[in-house]
Amino acid sequence: MLRSRLRLxxxxxxxxxxxxxxxxxxxxxxxxxxxxxxxxxxxxRVVPAICFPLVVYQGFNQLFKVIDNVMASHIGAVTVSAVAxxxxxxxxxxxxxxxxxxxxxxxxxRYYGAGEFDYVRRLVNVLFGLCGIxxxxxxxxxxxxxxxxxxxGTPDTLAEEGTGYxxxxxxxxxxxxxxxxxxxxxxxxxxxxxILRLNIISIIVKFILTSVFVYVCGFGINMIAAAGIAAxxxxxxxxxxxxxxxxxxxxxxxxxxKFKKHTVQPVxxxxxxxxTEKASFAVGKxxxxxxxxxxxxxxxxxxxxxxNISGFVTSLQNGxxxxxxxxxxxxxxxxxxxxxxxxxxIALMWNLLIGVTGYTVTMLFLPQISRIFAPEDLQFAGxxxxxxxxxxxxxxxxxxxxxxxxxxxxxxxxxLTLCVNFSRVLVFRVPLLWLLQHFTDLGSESVGIxxxxxNILVTLLSGSIVAVVYFKEKKRFKE
Numbered sequence: 001m002l003r004s005r006l007r008l009x010x011x012x013x014x015x016x017x018x019x020x021x022x023x024x025x026x027x028x029x030x031x032x033x034x035x036x037x038x039x040x041x042x043x044x045r046v047v048p049a050i051c052f053p054l055v056v057y058q059g060f061n062q063l064f065k066v067i068d069n070v071m072a073s074h075i076g077a078v079t080v081s082a083v084a085x086x087x088x089x090x091x092x093x094x095x096x097x098x099x100x101x102x103x104x105x106x107x108x109x110r111y112y113g114a115g116e117f118d119y120v121r122r123l124v125n126v127l128f129g130l131c132g133i134x135x136x137x138x139x140x141x142x143x144x145x146x147x148x149x150x151x152x153g154t155p156d157t158l159a160e161e162g163t164g165y166x167x168x169x170x171x172x173x174x175x176x177x178x179x180x181x182x183x184x185x186x187x188x189x190x191x192x193x194x195i196l197r198l199n200i201i202s203i204i205v206k207f208i209l210t211s212v213f214v215y216v217c218g219f220g221i222n223m224i225a226a227a228g229i230a231a232x233x234x235x236x237x238x239x240x241x242x243x244x245x246x247x248x249x250x251x252x253x254x255x256x257x258k259f260k261k262h263t264v265q266p267v268x269x270x271x272x273x274x275x276t277e278k279a280s281f282a283v284g285k286x287x288x289x290x291x292x293x294x295x296x297x298x299x300x301x302x303x304x305x306x307x308n309i310s311g312f313v314t315s316l317q318n319g320x321x322x323x324x325x326x327x328x329x330x331x332x333x334x335x336x337x338x339x340x341x342x343x344x345x346i347a348l349m350w351n352l353l354i355g356v357t358g359y360t361v362t363m364l365f366l367p368q369i370s371r372i373f374a375p376e377d378l379q380f381a382g383x384x385x386x387x388x389x390x391x392x393x394x395x396x397x398x399x400x401x402x403x404x405x406x407x408x409x410x411x412x413x414x415x416l417t418l419c420v421n422f423s424r425v426l427v428f429r430v431p432l433l434w435l436l437q438h439f440t441d442l443g444s445e446s447v448g449i450x451x452x453x454x455n456i457l458v459t460l461l462s463g464s465i466v467a468v469v470y471f472k473e474k475k476r477f478k479e
Contacts, residue, residue, distance in 0.1 A: 027117070035112070035113075035330075043342045047320075047346045051319055051324060053192035053195060054192045054322050054323045055323075058318050058322070060202075061199070062312050064228070071215075075221065079220070081298065082157075085286075088286045089152050090173060092152075092283055092286065094176060094278075097177035097181070099271050099273075100131065100134070101180035101181050101183070103267055104184060104270075105325075106325070107123055107267060108124065109325075109329035110332060110333040112188060113330035113331060121253075124249070124252070124256075126259065127267065128181060128257070138174055141170055145166055149163065152290075153290040164222040171229055178239075185250055188326055188330075189250065198235045206228065206230075206231035210227040273414040274418070284429060285307075289303065298380055302384045305373045306387045306388040306391050306451070309384075310388070310394070313355065317403075320354075320403065321402040324343055325405075325406040328410025328411065344410075347406060351400065354399055362388075363389075367385060370382070387447055389448065391448055397456050397459035398459065401455075404466040413469060424455075428457045432450050436450065
């Protein structure tokens, strides 16, 4: 399995200095300088410079989810539970586009670092072509939306409340598919600041529209989903404009949308494990939510909210995961394994620092945080706080796990990331919850225990795998 690491089809000399050929290949002076910085700049500066905008971007994305829950809580407890449950179903579908974006980003970063700009252009166009095909498949789910919800075991009360929300969400998913590709490609060339700027605009639109729809107009959760579409269009429209008018390797041209074996196969080989990994993880979370309905709909809602609270911290750690994997991949493309491993070590330090800070802050202000999601229901707020105390124990380990995954993604070991994330939910989480439900009388406390245990165990697993990969690559570099 370790042999699955992505390798360039052409040898590369490792010379990463800017050259006059950059202009011929369509790289602007600014982009050439950014590429030079990633490949030859001080790694203590490169990692924060690339990752911090992505950290803020991920934080804003998490804020999207929290806004939905807070606004939904104003409507009612069943509504917030419906939003939490249906969000997990959406994550299963989004895994397809997310996996394609991740696999494509690894490839593009590698060849971009190697200076293979013509192949980068072909990959970019094939990625958008594949995304278009997937989008058509998603839209075909709209007429059978109730059957889809039934397939995922959605409780009748939540399905009745959220079918319209889910249907509107399918349109949003199509937009997010294209946004994921755009963001992944911008990340691949180190342009994380642009991602941040667009996302700030998007979150402002989301906040204003949702507030007006819920608090002023008194609309239901369907309009919360509609606000999400408007917000995501704020990323899609300027993003697509960049690719349509770009003359460099990241430009869109119909003649380059050719599904040839030499472009589709590498993308598929890297993306399929990631798609499977993300989908199985989301399915596992749905299974946990479904099993948690044994303790009542409010437990499901509380679990979704605790995921969002911890997500404020883990999303920041995921920013370092995304940025670090891109840095690693670019430097491997340039033939510099030593710099790639150095980037991993620096990102690990940052993610552990974020984990310690996040755990401390959320635990100190947990009563106030839980009341935000249940301002008029003290019992529900208490349930949220009770479950979160267990889940918070996994925040620091998950910071390490995110960095371990960055190393595996960057080196192209997507089959190993599949193994790790599959185990996180379907090995360490679902079976344990089943055991606690059938052999203990812990009640809703079981859900918190399961979250804590699975997050710690998956970090031990990924850490063991990365230790083998790290020293294997370090030995190969020395040889």
